[in-house]
Amino acid sequence: MNALRKHGFTWLVLALGFGFLYLPILILMVYSFNESRLATVWSGFSVKWYGELFRDRSMLQAAWLSLKVAFWTATMAVVLGTLASLVMTRMRRFPSKSVFGALITAPLVMPDVILGLSMLLLFVSMGDVIGALGLGEFQAKGVMSIWIAHVTFTIAFVTVVISSRMTELDKSLEEAAMDLGANRIKVFFQITLPIIAPALMSGWLLAFTLSLDDVVVASFVSGPGSTTLPIKVFSSVRRGLNPEINALATIMVLLVSVVVVAGWWWMQRAEKRRQLDMQMALQENG
Template sequence: MKRLRQRSLTWLVLGFGFAFLYLPILILMVYSFNESRLATVWSGFSVKWYGELFRDQQMLAAAWVSLKIAFWTASAAVVLGTLAGLVMTRMRRFPGKTLFGALITAPLVMPEVIIGLSILLMLVSLGPLLHLPSKGVVAILIAHITLTVSFVTVVISSRLQELDKSLEEAAMDLGANRIKVFFLITLPIIAPALVSGWLLAFTLSLDDVVIASFVAGPSSTTLPIKVFSSVRLGLSPKINALASLMIAVVTVAAIIGWWLMYREEKRKQRDMQLALQDNG
């Protein structure tokens, strides 16, 4: 009886937790099909706000800018984060290694307002010397890479620390150089971490408002800035439709990522069983 009571309490707390997290999202998606112009008053089922959303050229242009910035930010962050992770986990201690790690991970604990302001001041002061604009798509890209590279480095570094170095050493004993070992041994093993870091950087860039507001120009308005400015003037049902589409895309991407990782794990287990059978 006591165990049944504890189990019921556990499921109750779990249900309240999931309801707190996902019930607002579900309500938002339901109201995206609301016919009324008032976003919080239900007056009937309709998909007209999705049509209004796709006819809003400014919103679509902002979405395209955000997707481009997020894609290149995630790609650059993965490359730089992989290099930083290799330096922190594979290279021997060198003078300044602790400082290097601290500087790489500093954006994790730095307020975004400080990051945005510091990058704006840097671009204003050094931009003319480096031929970099102080505002615009390039400025947002630099700011977002600075923000996301630390997150990607942490994800990839943790995977590299768990990697069995004997695999790399065995490949080098067989005559492979370090570059070949990285591309044929290390990279395939840490591929799930690279995908996770890429998706994390993409999401952080696509979601950022604070940093982008410091360095965005008139022709480089991102989707979060556009949504934030629209909400300040009144909540439109088009925002509900936009949020529902983004939730659907993220859900599909998460399912695809989970399926790929699940298939890779099953393949590893199958290869391990075949190896054990061959040895037996």
Template sequence: MKMPARWSTWLVLGLGFAFLYLPILILMVYSFNESRLATVWAGFSTKWYGELFRDRQMLGAAWISLKVAFWTACAAVVLGTMAALVMTRMRRFPGKTLFGALITAPLVMPDVIIGLSILLMFVSVGSMFHLESKGVVAIWIAHVTFSLAFVTVVISSRLSELDKSLEEAAMDLGANRIKVFFLITLPIIAPALVSGWLLAFTLSLDDVVIASFVAGPSSTTLPMKVFSSVRLGLSPKINALATLMIVAVSMVALFGWWLTYREERQRQRDIKLALQPDK
């Protein structure tokens, strides 16, 4: 009775992984296709990678997306950490519930509404102070606005699980709150910070709806460029670009997993040492 149940479990698991990753694997295989038709195999070739690196518009859009995603992730982690500290460490104050609701509102808000509202805000502020309402800075602010909610939730969950006695013990030994945060709290929540950074980076790099509202003529992001290219017909260059992105994201994800695994092992070793009886 156990063997059929075990085989059925592995079968369902295999089907689930195939449904998720088989299309990605097929896309990566067809990035080495000789044919101009992205879905017709005509032999092995790497020429589309060369065509991709000669496409200055595609490379320029990729560079803009990487810059915006990097600075979006950095800003979202800093602001998200501050918001998480307010929500988990500060006592109840007037408007705390409203503050938490406003922070997490982008989680359930449609991207179209967020993009349109940010565009209207930029137009109003730009006409008032004679500033540009569209461009790279506008995309960055818009991405920070909606990715901040995701980062705050990740860091808040880690802070809520943190043993406050560690911070209290450090303060009893004479450390002030700033020193406690940088020497005690920050190293413990470092895996959550890395996870939040990677999540914000991915969300910014993947966004096309919000960026479409606030992007200017010279600030086209990579998802917008890919979307406009696919509408005119799928090119094997898109397969090559997707393959490179998959490889890069996989390497970053493996690095984040390794960092989290190392921190967890260090924490388990510290707990074992703390529980050992003194000789």
């Protein structure tokens, strides 16, 4: 009886936790089909706000811009984060290695306001220097500035994810490949990269989500014609709740859910394939 009560209490706490996390999102998705212009008053089922959303060119342009910036941010963050992880986990200790690790992970604890302001001052200074040297014009506020700023703070998260996976990686596999004549580059692409692929996907999805969700940093470095979706939504909500926002949020939730499920399926498949290869290798050696 006590075990049954404990089991029921566990399921109750789990249900309350999931309800607290996902019930507001579910309510938002339900109200996206509300016919009333008042986002919090239900007056009947309708999909007209989805039609209004697809006719709102400014909202669609902001969404497309955010998706492009998030994609390229995640891609570059994974490339740089992988290189930083290699330095932290595979290179021999050098005098400034601890400083290098601290600088890489500093954006994890740095307030977004400080990061956004520092990036803005950097871009303004870069524009002045480039203009003074006669090398052209660099816009301190624009799409390129948003991309650089997002890569700057997402690389810390990606590095932590990939470094933790590379720390657990058995170095004897890499050493065995080098003993057989493979150079370090070949070992990385044929041995290390396939093993850490799930971590790369996790880091990519994390960086994509952080970039797509950012408001504070982007508000400092965005300019005319470079308004991202979070800034657009934030400015719209300040004027009052709009049912179009509910429809947009529903589409974004479904899109992100599909990407996360696909990434999870791919990582599970890659992990099973890796375990199967390791078992076959152990059987052959045995």
